[in-house]
Amino acid sequence: MTIVSRRTLLRGSLAAGLAGPALFAAESARAAGPIVKPLPPELFNVFGTNAETRWESLRGTGYHTPIDRFFVRNHTSTPLIDHRTWRLDVHGSGVRRPLRLSYADLRALPAREVSAFIECTGNGRSFFTSQQGQTVSGTAWKLGAVGVARWRGVPLSRVLGLAGVKREAVDVMPVGLDAEWVDGSVNRGHVRRPLPIAKALDDVLLAYEMNGEPLPPDHGFPVRVVVPSWIGIASIKWVGSIEVSSEPLSSPWDTNYYRLFGPSYPAEGSAPLTEQVVKSAFELPFPATVGAGPQQLTGRSWSGGGRIRRVEVTTDGTTWRRATPHGAAGRDGWLRWSVPWRPEPGTYQLRARAVDEHGHTQPEQTEFNRLGYLFDAVVRHPVTVV
């Protein structure tokens, strides 16, 4: 394995007229339309550069979300990156030995597999409006901006260890190689968000495989960060550099965005968001039409705060029945469940609510925040029985 110190490499590259990570973005990443994989309407709802999974397409699939229906959230476009020229730079005031790793270097390090959801912070955002009558900004997701995959790669702690993390290191900032993001008229730069050193050294993965396949372009090929249990923006795709700092770092993604803003929060917003909240979804179209007679309602519940311990469903709005778990509740994943139902023709609002092992529940209402983050209230799912 050839792990070269970044300083040595930079000297070489500077001599050749090169200038660090930005160059790789320009050289090896080219725009390929916002999303590369097919987005058939029976699997996805498309919103510009983003695509949400249709929940009914998960019915009958296993625990892990198949790649062909895993949601995509892109600030700009999926870049096509050549793994042969890709490099990961690990640098900053918080490391003793800045590093530059190739794809082969990373692949040669001891690997780990982690099963975890990635979920957009705004998943469920449209229900602020449809259920609570509130105006929020951002993509009007229903509940399909979440998926669970098997991620294989190298623990970030291992790579940081090779770079020699200093005791005074506080923040770690992975930076994406996709295009800089222009928000209205403001260029916010490359997608990036600092992680506290404690989380970075805990369970974060530098993943190069998803469900046993090389990471697909839309999900971060060649390498993405996977931050289990945290909001999706933490899991930077197409990572090209990681800054480790002995001073606190910040980016628009933890100051202007991904905090709670609104009348119940301080003017500068809440603290930067970290863990996901509790949610439940039925594997049905939204709204759904089903036939009368005996059937099974199926769904999944998940939480960033711990394993799901109990799920209850109501089909009449008053009686809550315990759902039957299918398989075990995954840590950083979800619990699949079902309840029998024998409806007469009519209109219904199905609801499911879950509790995790640390007692986090789903409220009737989510406190308003302008950017529509962390909607955890019980969703009323309209169903017509014919």
Ligand SMILES: Nc1nc2c(c(=O)[nH]1)N[C@H]1C(S)=C(S)[C@@H](COP(=O)(O)O)O[C@H]1N2
């Ligand atoms: N480089 C980069 N990383 C990124 C993003 C992005 O646009 N660029 N989007 C983030 C957001 S907001 C989410 S929710 C997840 C989505 O991951 P997925 O597209 O693999 O489902 O990736 C995160 N990582």
Ligand SMILES: [Mo]
């Ligand atoms: Mo997101």
